[in-house]
Amino acid sequence: MLFDSILDSSIGKVPAVLICSVVAVILGFIIAKCYMQTGKYTKNFVMTLVLLPPLVQVVIFAVNGNLGTSVAVLGAFGLVKFRSIPGTSKEIATVFLSMAIGLICGMGLVGFASVFTVFICAVYLILAKSSFGECSEFEKTLKVTIPENLDYSGVFDDIFEKFTGKVILNRVKTVNLGSMYELEYAVLINDINSEKQMIDEIRCRNGNLSIVCCKNLEATGEEL
Template sequence: MNNVFNSIIKNSGSITVGDFLTCIGVALVTGFIIAFAYMIKNDYSKGFVATLVMLPPIVTAVIMMVSGNLGAGVAVAGAFSLVRFRSAQGTAKEIAVIFLAMSTGLAFGVGYVAFGLMLGVILSVVGLVLNLLGFGDVKDNKLKKNLKITIPEELDYTEVFDDLMEEYTTSSELVAVKSTNMGSMFKLNYEIKLKDASKEKEFVDKLRCRNGNLEILVSKVMQTESYL
């Protein structure tokens, strides 16, 4: 059992064609596994998933070339650091899966084929399970809304909707006020959390009666991504 964690490369200074093809082939398979796992229940672009497939064999080839050469290894590390600065900002999930792809490539590059394959498969499955279970999702996010109301200037916007907010929401906050139409109207922007999503229309109807049937917009709150 312990033999599967031994490197297949016996001499780092002399890599055979068989060793090279084995490492590159397994790296490519692992890249497909990581990419397919990421594509389930995640937003992605064609270029990003293609990168996930290609990254393990690329890193594998680079590590095999510089194996045993300290100076070349330092140069490669500097080149990898430049990639981050020339890339668009990525979410925490994207950065994590890129690190996973690179880690498997590093393992394959030094000949630890079984270790790299198991690492890629296990962490891909863990990520997939977390997505399917909705781990870390914000609870009651569907009840959170952005509410924009237009009112005539004669209404006192500080208190005019307080009773309705108390009746239909568990929390409400007036976050912005903007005058419009040459100062004859105000646009109010609220962040609210509904008590019952099924009563949203009833709530809007009562707001319409209060604001003179002027424009009302209810929209969902977009989840913010975590960036690294």
């Protein structure tokens, strides 16, 4: 049955642990392969996704029934976050999935672990390949550098009114030893083809200083 642990079966502890380990490795490969289909990756990271389920499975089996050791292992898992570089939400979710599958395999629920892995990976791929959650191409982050003698309050209002439907001044930052200001706007451009014309008019207003127009930084700043 799906929720029956093979550790409670009559096949013996050693064969049961071996079966759990093999299943954990296979499911780790499935998770890694799924992650590889959704964008850029590194070999070290996908290797980690493969190895995490069997490692967690062995640890869970080893501490089964020992509360003190279980708490120590939980603390060790918590240190993983602080001993590694920050990752994106997608990477953290995938690592958590690998650890969860290892935990389920460590309980001997190989059938449930297999079904759960296939289900989550299928949902993962569907979300990754669809347009769900994507920001509109008309949403941009605009960074404009202006000299310190130019009042940034409303200096580009007429231009924004002409080319954008919404504009928010997110940040004002001094640059170049305080001799200039860098203004960061979140803008919703009315027509993507008019982006160059908008930048040209801003260049005439800011003395041809630096202007950066890119994808919405709030959408890409997903590091956890």
